[in-house]
Amino acid sequence: MVNHVTKAVIPAAGLGTRFLPATKAMPKEMLPVVDKPAIQYVVEEAVDAGLHDVLMVTGRNKNALENHFDRNAELEETLIKKGDTDRLEKVNYSTALADLHYVRQGDPKGLGHAVLRAKMHVGREPFAVLLGDDIIDARDELLSKMLDVQNRYNTTVVALMEVPPESIHLYGAAAVEETGEEDVVRITGLVEKPNREDAPSNYAIIGRYILRPEVFDVLERTEPGRGGEIQLTDALESMAQAPDWTGGVYGVVFRGRRYDTGDRLDYIKAIVQLAADREDLGPELRPWLRAFADGLADEPEEIVEEMPAEPAEPLESVADTTR
Secondary structure (H helix, E strand, O other): OOOOOOEEEEEOOOOOHHHOOOOOOOOHHHOEEOOEEHHHHHHHHHHHOOOOEEEEEEOOOOHHHHHHOOOOHHHHHHHHHHOOHHHHHHHHHHHOOOEEEEEEOOOOOOHHHHHHOOHHHHOOOOEEEEOOOEEEOOOOOOHHHHHHHHHHHOOEEEEEEEOOHHHHHHOEEEEEEEOOOOOEEEEEEEEEOOOHHHOOOOEEEEEEEEEOOHHHHHHHHOOOOHHHOOOHHHHHHHHHHOHHHHOOEEEEEOOOOEEEOOOHHHHHHHHHHHHHHOOOOHHHHHHHHHHHHHHHHOOOHHHHHHOOOOOOOOOOOOOHHHO
């Protein structure tokens, strides 16, 4: 089936406040997940789905993103002289990975505003949006299925994942209707980070979207919402309520492996899980992990009881909107 979507947009302008001080001078998207920066996994996912035209929406202090996907002649020459062909191949791979473009967001006005900055590059055609915080395991199908659904229904498509009800306040939540097709639903409403009792379901929006170009018209009229930002969820809600001219919104329910690198604990889990599955690292790492876990289980209970349940002094929280 012909894929009419050719472009991917990756918003990458966030300040990464959850990872301070590591992100004071380095973009959060460049934090390594094993031996590749998180952003490279996302670009690879787009390319694997046939999207070679990639626009990154960046901000200040994000030059490292461009440098990573650009040539480094001095490094290449050094590796050639050393005869280190394996590392040279890895360096050159990221350089030739995709046709990359960059635009700055300017004011940090939210995800909807970041997507709107892609309007001139995308034009009047459907396009994919991939959030840099979400890594989808390359062994699990998601983006290609979303592209197929978009092509068949000529609609906007978002990725959904079932989460525990007590966690739905961390996500945008979708009200859905069954379509008769497995793991494909029609979305009738969306709520950004609702209270548990107000959530329409436990279907959470995760960071993959295939958007029809009408989203730009909607975003231009969308008022700032939660956190004073232009929320993409609010625009999608409007599109779901006006299917006659927007094509409506469908959801693809993802049941595979997803790694949230925007959260410190999940970031650590992602590194461990991906490294443990690799042929070059897993055989040595997995026995060590088992021994380490066994050692923790053998610790005397009184040591655990002596650990304070909370910090002695309350810590200052950092707003989540610039993660």
